[in-house]
Amino acid sequence: MAVFTEVSFDEAAALVSRLNIGELTTLAGITSGIENTNYFADTTQGRYVLTLFERLTFEQLPFYLHLMKHLADRAIPVPGPQADSSGEILHTLKGKPAAVVNRLRGRHHLAPDTAHCASVGAMLARMHLAALDFPLQQPNLRGLAWWAETVPVVLPYLAPEQAELITQELAYQRHVATSAAFAELPRGPIHADLFRDNVMFEGDELTGFFDFYFAGVDCQLFDIAVCLNDWCIDLESGRLVEERASAFVAAYDAVRALTGGELRLLPAMLRAGALRFWISRLWDYHLPRDASMLQAHDPTHFERVLRGRVETPWHFTPSRAIAP
Secondary structure, eight states, rough: OOOSSSOHHHHHHHHHHHTTSSOOEEEEEEOOOSSEEEEEEESSSOOEEEOOOSOOOOHHHHHHHHHHHHHHTTTTTOOOOOTTTTTOOEEEEEEEEEEEEEEOSOOSSOOOHHHHHHHHHHHHHHHHHTTTOOOOBBBBBHHHHHHHHHHHGGGGGGOOHHHHHHHHHHHHHHHHHEEEEEEEEEEEEESOOOOOOOGGTTTEEEEEEOOOTTEEEEEEHHHHHHHHHHHOOOTTTTBHHHHHHHHHHHHHHHHSOOOOHHHHHHHHHHHHHHHHHHHHHHHHEEEEEEESSOOOOOTTHHHHHHHHHHHHHOOOOSSOOBBB
């Protein structure tokens, strides 16, 4: 992620020395992203990522870190937080919360095909099932309440037709959220930000999900929608590529069968996922924070995605009998 807080080699080495993972050999800032400060940290024993949390608090972070540990203990390929001699996985560096996790092998597939999408769909279902008995509770902090709070902040920066779209969609999502069908959706811990650059592959093998720092308890269908809006679209137009979308959802459904309610509300959740990231990109673009390596994402991308999901709703029909 972008480097908001400069960390010296010696400062990072002092933290690494407390974690029994060898001696620090190299430290390099990571330029992508806009939320936290991240460094690649190689040691004499392995490769790790050092994160300083710029927005999340010491009170919020145990949910994310212990969720990652919970999933790793259940054979879901996620980065494992490294503990000190007292077993603590949340540390302090430069007066800020910090964590060190193992670095996943492989690379991103930024131009995924149907096989990549199916792999992600199946692993997402496995992750959802593995997380069901996670004992900690924390809401999705970028959910509907945050959308309602943030839309008025970004409205002054929008053209009239954009303002109309974002206010109408927020009203629609509020209506959906109060429905009986929404209340019945299966819920549990979700990743909530599983874009192409948060998944690693080595060859055709999916080697891991990472960056869980937007995770929270929400409807699992929202996680699916966020993925479909990134993994299964044409990036230039925002158009949903139905072959990839069908492969993703079919692979997910084969591991955790979707309910009839989830299938019916999928078009609404695709709109919700697009709205969430349009709002956050507007916020980051128009109200940026200082950082030595900051790359704000283009907010118009998710405006296009939202318009596409509104104008052309997409439904998935499984080849099996549908549960209520």
